[in-house]
Amino acid sequence: SKKQKKKKKKKKKKKKKKKKKKKKKKKKKKKKKKKKKKKKKKKKKKKKKKKKKKKKKKKKKKKKKKKKKKKKKKKKKKKKKKKKKKKKKKKKKKKKKKKKKKKKKKKKKKKKKKKKKKKKKKKKKKKKKKKKKKKKKKKKKKKKKKKKKKKKKKKKKKKKKKKKKKKKKKKKKKKKD
Secondary structure, three states, X not given: OHHHHHHHHXXXXXXXXXXXXXXXXXHHHHHHHHHHHHHHHHHHXXXXXXXXXXXXXXXXXXXXXXXXXXXXXXXXXXXXXXXXXXXXXXXXXXXXXXXXXXXXXXXXXXXXXXXXHHHXXXXXXXXXXHHHHHHHHHHOXXXXXXXXXXXXXXXXXXXXXXXXXXXXXXXXXXXXX
């Protein structure tokens, strides 16, 4: 009977070997950890945006340097001997400003040239009257006074209107007969 009890203990050890198969399931959990690594890549993109903000701070430092130059001018005004040297430097700056004013005077001369362009627009108005006369050509049968007005405008464009008027004069001579 004692030998039988020892055999039962050995069977329990074999059951422990079956637990090793459960360890294979733990390997599947390692695959889930790889998905968490992708989230870390998104955090790196946020760090790049912070570098752009540092560039804006450098521009503010340049503005402070301009304010220091204004303070130096006030200290030089106290020295009367150095004022004459400063005036020579300021005159050079004024000459640059005068050149800009001369360019503005040239723009006023261009406005006078625009008045000459208005005379050219009057010639365009005469062309608009010619478009109205094309409508009056249908009423030539009743009014003979409009024929005289067209003879005055033959001098301006002779080639275009002579061919058209020769055909219409022949039709009117038949009606006069």
